Amino acid sequence: MAAIGSLVFCTDCGNLLDSNTGHQKAVLTCTICGASNKDTSSKVVTTHSKPSAFPSALRAKRSEVQTLAAEDMQTEVVVNQTCEKCGREKVRYYEQQLRSADEGSTIFYICDCGHRWNTNN
Numbered sequence: 001m002a003a004i005g006s007l008v009f010c011t012d013c014g015n016l017l018d019s020n021t022g023h024q025k026a027v028l029t030c031t032i033c034g035a036s037n038k039d040t041s042s043k044v045v046t047t048h049s050k051p052s053a054f055p056s057a058l059r060a061k062r063s064e065v066q067t068l069a070a071e072d073m074q075t076e077v078v079v080n081q082t083c084e085k086c087g088r089e090k091v092r093y094y095e096q097q098l099r100s101a102d103e104g105s106t107i108f109y110i111c112d113c114g115h116r117w118n119t120n121n
């Protein structure tokens, strides 16, 4: 008697069958009424461990959120910085986390003249 938590009952009389064969196609014979019952215990386990269709909608939603967050990090903002190439005092910049969070982030400056540079935060 090894199978715990995967009980199989006789479909005819409801008797608890010895379902520890571990084989999906095994046929269990009821000791009370003699009816043949399929060992559904292993089938039940397979169903529960399989990723069902239900959480896939959730997964899709989560990756959607991650995509939006990544786009947010790329948002360019105009700041008062002087471009050393053309002397413009307003350039666009965006911040990007390049490595691990504790190493700070890098700020990229992009001037309309095409000059770009970056600085570590």
Ligand SMILES: [Zn+2]
Residues within 6 Å of the ligand: 010, 011, 012, 013, 014, 015, 030, 031, 032, 033, 034, 035
């Ligand atoms: Zn039975």
Ligand SMILES: [Zn+2]
Residues within 6 Å of the ligand: 083, 084, 085, 086, 087, 088, 111, 112, 113, 114, 115
């Ligand atoms: Zn410039």
